[in-house]
Amino acid sequence: MRAWRLLAASFIGSLLLGCAEQLVDSKDIWGDLRPGQNYAPASRMIDGWYAVEAIDARTFAINEPKSEQYNTSYLIVGSTRAIMFDAGCGERPAGSKSMREVARRLTDKPITLILSHHHYDHTGDAASFEDGVTLVDRPELRARIDNGRYTIGALESGGAVPPPLKVAGFVKDGDTIDLGDRRLSAYNLPGHTNESVVLVDRVRNLAFTGDHVYQHLGGIVAMTPQSDLPIYKANVDRLLALTDANTRYLGAHGDPHFDRAWVSLIDSELGKMVAGTATYRYASHYLVPGKMPLRVLQNGDLYIYTTPWVDPSLFWSKWSLLAIAAVLSLALYLLARLFRLLRGRSRSRPEA
Ligand SMILES: [Zn+2]
Structure with missing residues (x-):
C-alpha cells in the first residue's frame, strides 16, 4: 500500500508542478482590461451599450464593449440595400435597443442579415431582423431548415436553443453581393467553424473577418468540435491570397482593426500546430474561470486555444504519458492485490 501511495503522490505532485510551470492565467491575457474599455477611441456611444465607429461614411463597426467578449458587428451600406454582418452578443441590458434598431438609426435602406458564423455571441438579436437571415450555402445548414426556418444548434448557441430564424436566401462561396453602388465578395472559410464567412469589399479594400481571424486579447479559438487545424490553416492562407498588403482587416471582437502582419502571424x-512543432502552455479556462482545461500556443500577444478534440498530439505529451503510466501502475497493483487475496483464500480452504 505504501508503494502505491508514494506513486500517487509523486504523480500528482509532478503533474501539478508541470502544469503550474506553464499555466496561462487570465491576467496574462487580459492584463488590467475591464469590460467597457476595449473599443476604437473614435466611437460614439448609443444607449450606453453600443460603441459605433464610422469606418467610413457607409461602413459602421458596432462594438459592445461591456459584453463579456467585446463583440463587434458591422453595418455595410450601399445605395440600394445594406448588410448587417452579425447580430450582437445577446448580453445587452433589458429595454436597450436591439442591434436592428441601432442599424435602423444608421441607414434607411433594406437590411440583409448575414452571420459571420453561428456562435451564440454573434447571433443575439438575429430574430429581430424580420426579413430573415441569409445563410452560407452548405448542405448541413440546408438540412436543418424546416418550413423555411433555420434553427441554430444548442452547441453553437451555448446551451439554450434560440428561436428559429426565417431563411431569406443563401450565399455561395465566392458569390458577389450587390448593394447597388457597392459590392461585397463572400467567402466560406471554415476553421473556426464550418459556416464561417468572410466578406471582402475590394474597392474600399476592407475585409470583414468575423471570428476567422481577429486581433483581440482573448485569443484565437480553434477549440470547438468543428474546429479543424489543417483546414483552419488552409483558409488563413486563402484569406491572405484574397487580400493584400493594404487591406484593412476588421474582426468580430474588441477594437476591430488589425493588419496583414497579424494574419501572417x-x-x-497555425502552421506549427499542423506540423506538430508547436510548443504549448496550458490554460485553466478560456475567458471564464472554471471552464474546461485547454492548451494554448502563445507568440507575443497572440494566443491560439485548442483542445484534444482538434489537436490529437495532446495524447502524446509527456503529461498524458505520465497519466497513462499511473493508470497502468494502479491497474497492475490492484491485479496483484486481487491475485494475492484469491491465493490466500484457496490456501486457507480446508481439504475435503
Ligand atoms: Zn466564434
Whole structure:
C-alpha cells in the first residue's frame, strides 16, 4: 500500500508542478482590461451599450464593449440595400435597443442579415431582423431548415436553443453581393467553424473577418468540435491570397482593426500546430474561470486555444504519458492485490 501511495503522490505532485510551470492565467491575457474599455477611441456611444465607429461614411463597426467578449458587428451600406454582418452578443441590458434598431438609426435602406458564423455571441438579436437571415450555402445548414426556418444548434448557441430564424436566401462561396453602388465578395472559410464567412469589399479594400481571424486579447479559438487545424490553416492562407498588403482587416471582437502582419502571424503559428512543432502552455479556462482545461500556443500577444478534440498530439505529451503510466501502475497493483487475496483464500480452504 505504501508503494502505491508514494506513486500517487509523486504523480500528482509532478503533474501539478508541470502544469503550474506553464499555466496561462487570465491576467496574462487580459492584463488590467475591464469590460467597457476595449473599443476604437473614435466611437460614439448609443444607449450606453453600443460603441459605433464610422469606418467610413457607409461602413459602421458596432462594438459592445461591456459584453463579456467585446463583440463587434458591422453595418455595410450601399445605395440600394445594406448588410448587417452579425447580430450582437445577446448580453445587452433589458429595454436597450436591439442591434436592428441601432442599424435602423444608421441607414434607411433594406437590411440583409448575414452571420459571420453561428456562435451564440454573434447571433443575439438575429430574430429581430424580420426579413430573415441569409445563410452560407452548405448542405448541413440546408438540412436543418424546416418550413423555411433555420434553427441554430444548442452547441453553437451555448446551451439554450434560440428561436428559429426565417431563411431569406443563401450565399455561395465566392458569390458577389450587390448593394447597388457597392459590392461585397463572400467567402466560406471554415476553421473556426464550418459556416464561417468572410466578406471582402475590394474597392474600399476592407475585409470583414468575423471570428476567422481577429486581433483581440482573448485569443484565437480553434477549440470547438468543428474546429479543424489543417483546414483552419488552409483558409488563413486563402484569406491572405484574397487580400493584400493594404487591406484593412476588421474582426468580430474588441477594437476591430488589425493588419496583414497579424494574419501572417496567425498563419505561421497555425502552421506549427499542423506540423506538430508547436510548443504549448496550458490554460485553466478560456475567458471564464472554471471552464474546461485547454492548451494554448502563445507568440507575443497572440494566443491560439485548442483542445484534444482538434489537436490529437495532446495524447502524446509527456503529461498524458505520465497519466497513462499511473493508470497502468494502479491497474497492475490492484491485479496483484486481487491475485494475492484469491491465493490466500484457496490456501486457507480446508481439504475435503
Ligand atoms: Zn466564434
